[in-house]
Amino acid sequence: MPAPERTSLPQIVAAATALLEASGVEALTMQAVAAEVGVRAPSLYKRVRGRDALLALVAEGIARELGATLELAAGGAETGRRRLVALANAVREFARERPEAYSLLFARLPDAARPDPAVLAGSVAVVLRVAADAVGPERALDAARLLTAWVHGFVSMELADRFRMGDELDRAFAFGADRLADALGLE
Amino acid sequence: MPAPERTSLPQIVAAATALLEASGVEALTMQAVAAEVGVRAPSLYKRVRGRDALLALVAEGIARELGATLELAAGGAETGRRRLVALANAVREFARERPEAYSLLFARLPDAARPDPAVLAGSVAVVLRVAADAVGPERALDAARLLTAWVHGFVSMELADRFRMGDELDRAFAFGADRLADALGLE
DNA sequence: ACCTGAACACCGTTCAAGT
DNA sequence: ACCTGAACACCGTTCAAGT
Numbered sequence: 001m002p003a004p005e006r007t008s009l010p011q012i013v014a015a016a017t018a019l020l021e022a023s024g025v026e027a028l029t030m031q032a033v034a035a036e037v038g039v040r041a042p043s044l045y046k047r048v049r050g051r052d053a054l055l056a057l058v059a060e061g062i063a064r065e066l067g068a069t070l071e072l073a074a075g076g077a078e079t080g081r082r083r084l085v086a087l088a089n090a091v092r093e094f095a096r097e098r099p100e101a102y103s104l105l106f107a108r109l110p111d112a113a114r115p116d117p118a119v120l121a122g123s124v125a126v127v128l129r130v131a132a133d134a135v136g137p138e139r140a141l142d143a144a145r146l147l148t149a150w151v152h153g154f155v156s157m158e159l160a161d162r163f164r165m166g167d168e169l170d171r172a173f174a175f176g177a178d179r180l181a182d183a184l185g186l187e
Numbered sequence: 188m189p190a191p192e193r194t195s196l197p198q199i200v201a202a203a204t205a206l207l208e209a210s211g212v213e214a215l216t217m218q219a220v221a222a223e224v225g226v227r228a229p230s231l232y233k234r235v236r237g238r239d240a241l242l243a244l245v246a247e248g249i250a251r252e253l254g255a256t257l258e259l260a261a262g263g264a265e266t267g268r269r270r271l272v273a274l275a276n277a278v279r280e281f282a283r284e285r286p287e288a289y290s291l292l293f294a295r296l297p298d299a300a301r302p303d304p305a306v307l308a309g310s311v312a313v314v315l316r317v318a319a320d321a322v323g324p325e326r327a328l329d330a331a332r333l334l335t336a337w338v339h340g341f342v343s344m345e346l347a348d349r350f351r352m353g354d355e356l357d358r359a360f361a362f363g364a365d366r367l368a369d370a371l372g373l374e
Numbered sequence: 375a376c377c378t379g380a381a382c383a384c385c386g387t388t389c390a391a392g393t
Numbered sequence: 394a395c396c397t398g399a400a401c402a403c404c405g406t407t408c409a410a411g412t
Binding site for chain 4: 189190191192193226227229230233
Binding site: 043 | 375376378379
């Protein structure tokens with residue numbers, strides 16, 4: 001005798017994402033997710049292999065959202081330099097608005113919790129495209145890496161509160177973006 | 188009737204650090220630490236407030252070691268530019284040799300697990316000093332932030348295995364360091 | 375076919391009881 | 394004064410039993 005489906009994978013991933021963003025990754029427990037979707041924890045294992053696999057699905061959703069946000073930001077800028085700065089600002093804004101989500105994206109996690117590399121690659125494709133447009137195809141990869149590493153480093157240190165260097169972070173970020181654009185030879 | 192002391196705080200912190208580096212932060216459990224020092228888990232609470240406080244002590248020790256490593260690296264270089272490059276390389280080597288330790292240093296943790304800010308500041312002081320020496324006092328802070336953010340971003344993405352861009356990471360790192368030195372106006 | 379309670383092996387932490 | 398077993402409130406996960 002079949003039993004009715006009381007939830008679904010998308011509903012589970014949505015509930016898990018909401019828990020993550022509201023209360024951090026340690027609040028994303030199987031029991032909390034189950035309660036959120038109106039089911040008991042063991043039932044979740046019908047839709048997802050385990051907590052790590054759920055974390056990976058959550059991370060993939062976040063990566064897609066970040067990618068879409070970056071596409072939007074890049075689309076609104078005219079010159080190559082402005083597009084790079086717009087990307088940097090968009091990443092920082094995303095991380096400040098959704099710190100737990102952003103942190104999950106770059107967290108060191110067990111292999112089972114790794115998001116699909118193809119999804120991650122898709123989200124970063126904008127950066128590579130904009131970089132190619134700004135500095136030319138043969139220097140695009142280096143430029144994208146330099147920019148990405150700096151933005152991520154700045155943002156992750158800001159989130160971890162490791163700067164402890166006063167409140168002029170906005171200015172420091174703008175300074176860094178300008179200097180990097182100079183270093184990449186953008187007009 | 189007094190009972191003999193079977194362990195000590197330094198021994199506990201050392202055991203915790205060893206567990207972290209060997210098997211990751213999730214292996215650093217109170218029970219595992221206790222077993223390592225020959226005691227039962229509840230006894231640890233005589234020396235440390237809880238697991239988070241222990242994590243903070245571990246992080247402080249690691250921060251001191253990183254600081255000492257950076258001092259050494261900076262001391263061996265002649266020009267300002269070479270000192271900055273030496274610092275960047277030293278951070279990357281430290282992170283590659285002791286990934287779990289490095290990750291803990293910049294991890295987002297509960298407040299109770301935050302290392303003493305003064306200890307962290309002491310470990311980063313080298314970077315600020317070298318930056319001041321290289322680009323002058325008024326641009327030192329910006330330069331230190333730019334360099335630190337880039338190095339940390341590069342290294343943390345390398346550790347998280349998020350680059351997925353082939354194997355030329357050494358070259359990419361050297362490229363980034365050179366470009367940043369250019370951007371900071373170093374000869 | 376899905377859902378559940380019960381169970382297992384873990385956690386961190388508290389505390390009364392031992393020495 | 395320190396150490397311990399037992400206990401409590403959690404985890405993730407498995408599985409036989411229900412419908």
